[in-house]
Amino acid sequence: xxxxxxxxxxxxxxxxxxxxxxxxxxxxxxxxxxxxxxxxxxxxxxxxxxxxxxxxxxxxxxxxxxxxxxxxxxxxxxxxxxxxxxxxxxxxxxxxxxxxxxxxxxxxxxxxxxxxxxxxxxxxxxxxxxxxxxxxxxxxxxxxxxxxxxxxxxxxxxxxxxxxxxxxxxxxxxxxxxxxxxxxxxxxxxxxxxxxxxxxxxxxxxxxxxxxxxxxxxxxxxxxxxxxxxxxxxxxxxxxxxxxxxxxxxxxxxxxxxxxxxxxxxxxxxxxxxxxxxxxxxxxxxxxxxxxxxxxxxxxxxxxxxxxxxxxxxxxxxxxxxxxxxxxxxxxxxxxxxxxxxxxxxxxxxxxxxxxx
Numbered sequence: 493x494x495x496x497x498x499x500x501x502x503x504x505x506x507x508x509x510x511x512x513x514x515x516x517x518x519x520x521x522x523x524x525x526x527x528x529x530x531x532x533x534x535x536x537x538x539x540x541x542x543x544x545x546x547x548x549x550x551x552x553x554x555x556x557x558x559x560x561x562x563x564x565x566x567x568x569x570x571x572x573x574x575x576x577x578x579x580x581x582x583x584x585x586x587x588x589x590x591x592x593x594x595x596x597x598x599x600x601x602x603x604x605x606x607x608x609x610x611x612x613x614x615x616x617x618x619x620x621x622x623x624x625x626x627x628x629x630x631x632x633x634x635x636x637x638x639x640x641x642x643x644x645x646x647x648x649x650x651x652x653x654x655x656x657x658x659x660x661x662x663x664x665x666x667x668x669x670x671x672x673x674x675x676x677x678x679x680x681x682x683x684x685x686x687x688x689x690x691x692x693x694x695x696x697x698x699x700x701x702x703x704x705x706x707x708x709x710x711x712x713x714x715x716x717x718x719x720x721x722x723x724x725x726x727x728x729x730x731x732x733x734x735x736x737x738x739x740x741x742x743x744x745x746x747x748x749x750x751x752x753x754x755x756x757x758x759x760x761x762x763x764x765x766x767x768x769x770x771x772x773x774x775x776x777x778x779x780x781x782x783x784x785x786x787x788x789x790x791x792x793x794x795x796x797x798x799x800x801x802x803x804x805x806x807x808x809x810x811x812x813x814x815x816x817x818x819x820x821x822x823x824x825x826x827x828x829x830x831x832x833x834x835x836x837x838x839x840x841x842x843x844x845x846x847x848x849x
Contacts, residue, residue, distance in 0.1 A: 495641040496616060503557065506547075507841070516680035517678075518657060518678050518682065519596055519598050520617065520679050520681060521595070521723070524562075524563060524723060525562065526560055527561040527718060527721050528558065528719050529560070529561075530558050530717055530722040530733060531558065531559065531717065532696060532700055532701050532712065532713065532714060547588050547589060547608045547831055548567065548590060548592075549689040550633060550687075550692070558751060559579065560579070560580045561579050561685075562576035562595065564576045567593060570594070573595065574593035574606065575593065576590070585730040592606050592608045593605070594606075595613075600620060602617065616771070617676050619676065621644045621660065621795045622644065623644050624644065625643070626642065626665070627644075627662070629641075629674070629689055630670065630689060631688075632689060632690045633691060635688065635694040636688075636691075637664075637674055637689065638663065638664060640666035640667040642662040642664050642674055644661070645661050652677070652680070652728070653727065653728065659677050660675065660676075660677075661673055665762040672695070674816070675730060680718075681794070682718070684714050685716060686721070686849065692715075693715050693716055695714050695715070696714070700742065700743055701717060701736055712732060716761050716844035719748070719749050719750070734748050737751050747799035761793070762786055762843055763784065763792075764783065764788075764834065765785045767782045767841060767843070768780075768781045769832060772844075772845060773847065774847060775849050776821070777822065779819055780808075780820055781815065782816045782817075782834070783814070783815055784811050784814060788836045790834060790835070791806060791835050792806040792808065792834055793803070793805050794830050795830060795831045795832075802825065803822070803824060803825065807819055822847060826847070827847055827848055827849055828843070828847055830845045831845070832845045835838060
């Protein structure tokens with residue numbers, strides 16, 4: 493290579509690195525924040541107890557279908573303002589536990605977490621780091637990420653629903669042989685669990701999203717994966733999980749943030765054994781056949797593939813045990829692929845519907 497070309501490439505690399513590090517910072521925390529995860533393992537859905545929130549134990553969400561972490565009101569400790577952080581096991585299960593306190597210093601580009609055990613706060617993210625910088629990480633559970641000194645090996649750009657964001661790749665320098673790479677996604681967090689240092693998120697070596705391995709170079713074989721992070725708008729959206737749900741009959745799709753693994757799942761409490769829809773494809777009318785396990789109130793919604801409701805809710809009312817059949821008018825729906833949601837007081841079930849006039 494000619495010297496001038498070498499100098500040009502070196503100058504270009506240095507300029508690109510400088511611009512990458514000095515670009516606009518996108519904060520991670522807003523007035524309201526919600527992280528959604530899907531457990532990548534066979535779940536057990538239990539009827540929750542009704543009591544006040546208890547302390548979370550910082551273990552993995554692997555035994556669940558879907559899970560949320562969300563911030564609520566502010567809490568001032570000394571002169572420092574934190575947001576209270578809770579965890580909830582699924583959109584149809586209201587049994588939150590208290591995770592701890594989280595805050596962000598937007599001037600320093602750092603995110604801090606203070607656990608519910610009274611320990612000193614820990615720096616979870618430092619988005620001011622540059623390639624070659626190091627940081628000590630204390631992993632409370634040690635199932636996936638280990639405690640040690642991590643170095644930023646590269647910073648790349650990733651296009652998410654909110655736009656282009658920096659993706660930091662950190663590798664542990666003191667963690668033994670082939671430790672997993674830690675990823676920080678600017679404005680969102682780690683794509684396994686935002687509280688990566690406090691969860692027992694481990695590599696299960698397979699799962700309902702296993703085929704997604706390699707997409708965006710992120711291991712979907714982890715016990716849980718982040719599907720969405722919301723503040724004002726959806727920041728991160730896992731398209732691979734969405735595509736898998738559309739083509740895998742074992743996975744029920746609630747929206748682009750939440751999914752449910754039905755095949756092999758053990759439901760300790762359910763109102764519906766199964767339901768079928770016919771004909772499918774349908775044109776103007778279809779029949780619903782519901783095998784009701786326990787008397788409950790039922791309603792049907794039809795959603796497009798973006799999770800938007802496209803026709804009025806059909807209220808079936810209180811249905812008793814046994815086989816129940818209902819007719820439904822869908823003549824107003826344009827041709828296309830839809831999701832039918834069967835909603836009870838305890839659960840959500842889904843079926844794919846094709847309309848062809």
